[in-house]
Amino acid sequence: MKSLARSGKRKTPQHPIDILLQDHEKGMHQLSMLEQAAESIRVNGFSPEAFEQIAAIIRWMNTEVRKHTEIEERLVFPLVESHMKSLAEQVKGEHRDLWDAFSDLLTAVKEVEEGRLHGTSIRNVVSIAEMIVDLMRTHIRREDTILYPAIRQLLTNNQRQALLEAINKAS
Numbered sequence: 001m002k003s004l005a006r007s008g009k010r011k012t013p014q015h016p017i018d019i020l021l022q023d024h025e026k027g028m029h030q031l032s033m034l035e036q037a038a039e040s041i042r043v044n045g046f047s048p049e050a051f052e053q054i055a056a057i058i059r060w061m062n063t064e065v066r067k068h069t070e071i072e073e074r075l076v077f078p079l080v081e082s083h084m085k086s087l088a089e090q091v092k093g094e095h096r097d098l099w100d101a102f103s104d105l106l107t108a109v110k111e112v113e114e115g116r117l118h119g120t121s122i123r124n125v126v127s128i129a130e131m132i133v134d135l136m137r138t139h140i141r142r143e144d145t146i147l148y149p150a151i152r153q154l155l156t157n158n159q160r161q162a163l164l165e166a167i168n169k170a171s
């Protein structure tokens with residue numbers, strides 16, 4: 001995920017975990033916007049503005065969140081899998097749940113856009129969006145408070161440097 005650091009607004013992190021933490025920080029902000037848009041439709045009914053907000057967040061998920069989870073699964077989790085197998089399995093399972101919910105959200109949004117099953121589809125968009133907010137917040141907190149601190153402890157200097165270079169290259 002392209003972080004603020006690389007757009008020049010912040011100092012580029014020298015620790016690979018700090019790059020991922022910046023992605024999470026941005027993610028939490030996007031999730032608040034998704035929550036607000038879903039809440040607005042649930043309380044006030046459909047509006048093009050709230051729906052466009054959801055569509056914008058879908059684009060962010062499909063590009064930046066996808067890149068972030070790919071980096072974690074390809075470059076980060078394998079470094080710690082042998083030390084903490086069940087935690088690694090749990091966070092990977094959460095990624096799968098997230099992408100399943102995302103694919104349901106795309107279907108529901110498409111139904112609204114195509115004007116099919118209007119009321120039901122809009123309710124689906126709202127409830128799936130709320131589920132994604134819950135899933136992602138729980139997942140980000142687990143990585144921030146348990147997984148990432150453990151990775152910081154486990155990484156050797158060489159692994160840290162190699163991971164930093166690999167993440168910068170992938171971003």
Ligand SMILES: [Fe+2]
Binds near residue numbers: 069072095139143
């Ligand atoms: Fe993750």
Ligand SMILES: [Fe+2]
Binds near residue numbers: 020024068072140143
């Ligand atoms: Fe993450």
